[in-house]
Amino acid sequence: MDTIKTNPMKKTIYILLVMTLVLVSCKQTGPVDYALVSGNITGKEGELTLMSEDRTFSKTLESGKDGSFSDTIRTKPGHFFLRDGKNVVRLYLAPGNEVRVNADAGDFDNTLSFSGKDAASGRYLKLKGKTITDLTGDMKSFYAQDETAYREANKGIGTALEKILDSMPGLDEGFIRKEKRNLHYEYLNALNIYQNYYAHFADDPDFKVSDGFLDELAGMDYNLVEDYNFSSSYRQLLQDHYRERSGKLSESDSLPGEIAYMKVLTTIPDETIRNGLLFGHASNNITFVSDLEAYYSIYASASTDEENNAVIKKSYEELKALSGGNPSPVFSGYENYEGGTTSLNDLRGKYVYIDVWATWCGPCKAEIPFLKEVEEEYRDRNVEFVSISVDRNKDRDKWKAMIAEKELKGVQLLADKDWESDFVKAYVIKGIPKFILIDPEGKIVSSNAPRPSDPELKKLFEEVL
Template identity: 30%
Template sequence: MKKLVILFLFAVLSVNAQETSQMVSFEGKIANRNSDSIVLATGKNFKKTLRLNKRGQFKEAFEIPADGLFQLFDGSETTLLFLKNGYNLKLTMDAKKFDESIKYEGNGAKENNYLAQKALTDEAFEKDLDVLFTEDESTFNASLEKKKMGDLSQLEKAGVDASLSQMLTSMIQQESIMLSQFYAQKKVAEKMNGAISPSFNYENHKGGKTKLEDFKGKYVYIDVWATWCGPCRAEIPFLKKVEEKFHGKDIVFVSISVDTQKDHEKWKKFVTDKELGGVQLFADNNWNSDFIKAFGINSIPRFILIGPDGKVIFADAPRPSSQALDSTLGEFFNM
């Protein structure tokens, strides 16, 4: 779940800022870059592409819609950036190490170095989540409360800008609530493990319809997602890597979109433009589709692993960005 909860909360909370044009200056140098540009975005109405020169350097002054949190995407990974009117910020980073190498200087450095350090703390905690999700409720809740109180304490000590502190306080509290909901969902999902999976028969992006029975004799890894879902999109690069690693094995990767019918064309274009692999399907009735309801899916992304015999192995399977998925599939194929 690397960064997914915090990025989802960022997407929800960042759109509420009152928009007024603000000017910031941002420069930096990125070693081992993943692309020729980085992208800054927030909410639905702001996206800024910063071009890198041959040395991986960039420098530009530009307007932002309002002070607040921005998502920085380097073509492969994502981090959060806090920008405020008048900031003159300088970034240095090694894209191969990403979070571990991020360092800021200049006006706004304190706030953004804090965000970079928090990302590392969150990642360390999230590596333990797969194990924590197997614990009893009291143990899980105690760990969650310890994480929340620790985050709030560190935020207070950091002495960052008051507006950032207010945003992060809300995000930290909401993160705890969301993880509790994930835990409850996983416990419900566990009851389906070992049972014959419900079926589906959905529109295939390549034409016609595809049903679960078409994959009999193969493992089926299902990604339930939507084009509007930021955390879903964040998993796509990892899913592509997993597909590549297990290409030629007896496993099929199926993505089921729960976009509404009005976004059908948006889904078709997204799959084409992003060159999504695997089997791309469109659920017949978004969240109310029988397959989706049978698994009790009320939040996405959601991943499901079904065995060659049609039985559910994991009704709530490890995500593509999790090392647990790689090791689980590796055991099935002796890799």
């Protein structure tokens, strides 16, 4: 038998090639840690924003001149909102998902479609939203129904949605299972909000639901991590449950509401839920708290999520720099409604009471009558009332129109870069309205001043003016 000689160098190269192919193959078949979101929104060029439903994740997606976009999303599974500045698409994303969103910006609702191997959840959520809108109809009429009619209407919505869910082809079994539980939580949450909504829409502020109306919430399990991660209605029910407990603690121990709420959250046995609710409240409310040190101490002692903790610690340190007596951050060259521009330094020599607001903000507009009253009462005192709008520059005409319509007084300014303005970011403003008081030397009196409707504002003015 003949012997075939082999070249040692060729053999070595061959072995290395085989090993490389094996490694590449293994890498390609490993678990994917991202979702792929792509699509084309015709007539839309520029940026899209993808934000998680719980607002813990946000990413800007760039679209080309033809409206096309594509990006990988690395975050925990959940519901997301894709916004093009005007229109909103609801998506469910998890690692390994691939979904393509297509629409014409000029006729968005009628042209919105989904493709890709995980398109079914997008189709379901689109149809779900339309069904809820159609069956709810006019909000005032819907929420002003009597208890029996309201309960039955919500049961009917749940039944219709479950039929859609069962008949939608291509949905993942895990999604179906979790969504069915979510539909039940949406029903329970609808019952839970009924008292406040009826009181508002029926103009009956003293309305109370009858005994037994909320019996279906009795015995609810508040420690279901999978449901917490999937369902915003379940999370809302949890928050309301713990707020009710914190209200009792606040009253019994004479604690500020935000301190009592954080104390209650520290007692949650499940780590994921505890961390999530602590972070959710702190990320949105730490800038408003009356006792920063106590609030942060409670948070830091109970949260075990290092990534969350780094975010809250950064906010805490920024807010410490805004304590009374420290120099105030400044704004420069803000557009003045009366013409020209205004900077904070132009107002030196007076106390400056700043209202950060926007034309689209309901709670901001609710403060207008009270602000007018305070302005009138203190017009001859050494205080300047300044309103800074965080409306976008493209909404300048809306800003001007509301000032004229509401006959707003004081110094009316438009921030240079809305929420991204240096002044807004320096004051760690997470929500509006936000009120700030600065002394004649440009030092902070209060970075979280009382709002005009709060009697404490006049007490503060009498102390310093």
